[in-house]
Amino acid sequence: MKKRDYNELAAPGVRELMPYTPGKPIDELEREYGVSDSIKLASNENPLGSSPKAIEAVRGELDDLWLYPDANGFYLKQALAERHGVDTDCITLGNGSNDVLVFLAQTFLQPGLESVFSQYAFAVYPIATQMVGATATIAPALPADHPMPLGHDLRGLFDRVGPDTRLVFVANPNNPTGTWLDGRRLKDFVGSLPPHVICVVDEAYTEYAESDELGDASTWLEEFPNLVVTRTFSKAYGLAGLRVGYCLSNPGIADLLNRVRPAFNVNSLALAAARAALDDHEFIERTRSTNSEGLKTLGAGLEKLGVKVIPSAANFILAGFDRPGGELNEALLRKGVIVRPVGNYGLDKYLRITVGTPAQNERVLSALAEIL
Numbered sequence: 614m615k616k617r618d619y620n621e622l623a624a625p626g627v628r629e630l631m632p633y634t635p636g637k638p639i640d641e642l643e644r645e646y647g648v649s650d651s652i653k654l655a656s657n658e659n660p661l662g663s664s665p666k667a668i669e670a671v672r673g674e675l676d677d678l679w680l681y682p683d684a685n686g687f688y689l690k691q692a693l694a695e696r697h698g699v700d701t702d703c704i705t706l707g708n709g710s711n712d713v714l715v716f717l718a719q720t721f722l723q724p725g726l727e728s729v730f731s732q733y734a735f736a737v738y739p740i741a742t743q744m745v746g747a748t749a750t751i752a753p754a755l756p757a758d759h760p761m762p763l764g765h766d767l768r769g770l771f772d773r774v775g776p777d778t779r780l781v782f783v784a785n786p787n788n789p790t791g792t793w794l795d796g797r798r799l800k801d802f803v804g805s806l807p808p809h810v811i812c813v814v815d816e817a818y819t820e821y822a823e824s825d826e827l828g829d830a831s832t833w834l835e836e837f838p839n840l841v842v843t844r845t846f847s848k849a850y851g852l853a854g855l856r857v858g859y860c861l862s863n864p865g866i867a868d869l870l871n872r873v874r875p876a877f878n879v880n881s882l883a884l885a886a887a888r889a890a891l892d893d894h895e896f897i898e899r900t901r902s903t904n905s906e907g908l909k910t911l912g913a914g915l916e917k918l919g920v921k922v923i924p925s926a927a928n929f930i931l932a933g934f935d936r937p938g939g940e941l942n943e944a945l946l947r948k949g950v951i952v953r954p955v956g957n958y959g960l961d962k963y964l965r966i967t968v969g970t971p972a973q974n975e976r977v978l979s980a981l982a983e984i985l
């Protein structure tokens with residue numbers, strides 16, 4: 614029988630799609646390389662694990678796994694509404710905030726329409742755009758010698774917005790660069806966009822910010838009906854494995870997003886864990902202070918090795934080297950250290966390293982010292 618080329622049958626946007634490149638799981642590394650005692654600093658996970666309150670909440674749900682989850686996530690939405698001072702009808706829950714980013718593309722983009730985002734912005738923006746056959750318009754990042762090297766250029770983003778633009782994606786701080794935007798400047802930018810353009814401010818790492826400089830876009834929702842703010846429980850809350858995130862917007866936008874959202878996209882364990890984690894202020898505080906120390910140690914250690922360190926307001930560092938990142942990554946894997954090569958972003962001589970525990974930070978620094 615003739616083998617069919619299913620590529621021909623696929624929707625045009627899907628044909629050219631490059632799948633998201635995840636960090637290598639520890640099990641896979643140990644299977645493939647025959648090493649043990651490995652560490653993973655590749656996916657910006659919380660090195661302290663999960664909020665103990667969230668784990669307890671998950672245990673409390675285990676007897677009810679045979680029931681469908683609450684499709685409307687009533688209790689989690691109520692807690693989020695209270696936290697952000699918004700109505701529950703402003704909230705859309707996602708299976709991770711990745712889910713919400715896809716809903717935004719499915720809701721507002723189609724062939725002939727455009728999204729605008731920065732070079733070196735989060736990899737899901739181009740994937741979500743392309744998936745629905747829309748066009749990604751990319752604004753060059755700030756130059757490497759700028760005080761915010763490789764960061765978003767708001768002027769450049771604004772200049773690329775046109776009549777066919779429906780979404781602008783801005784990550785603050787951004788992944789994989791760790792760079793950030795001044796909150797007041799970002800707010801002016803949102804205010805300057807024409808009403809047919811929805812600005813998505815992705816605040817996946819906002820809990821890590823140490824100063825008020827970045828601002829809190831969730832407090833601008835009243836002012837800007839075309840603003841959507843995305844948040845996640847995957848990063849500081851330490852619940853990446855459960856997949857839960859959300860966005861805040863005006864109710865009109867949330868209503869549309871909830872129409873494309875699969876009814877049971879957030880499972881019962883995730884709903885319970887997220888709700889409990891939200892109140893675990895002690896865990897978030899410990900997470901923040903561990904990261905703050907770790908950022909300093911890791912940054913200083915890398916600089917001592919002659920590595921270029923891009924400033925970061927998140928829980929990872931983009932590190933620039935004098936040789937291909939892929940090569941260094943291979944050498945690190947052999948030493949049981951998983952970091953993230955970022956060649957897929959066009960950053961061939963860089964690695965993205967998640968801030969770990971003090972011991973993990975020492976381990977990656979000494980492994981790099983040996984290799985370099």
Ligand SMILES: *Cc1c(COP(=O)(O)O)cnc(C)c1O
Nearest residue numbers: 709710711735788817845847858
């Ligand atoms: C990790 C990340 C997300 C969200 O991941 P989820 O696990 O899907 O919530 C969103 N945006 C950025 C910039 C990220 O780095």
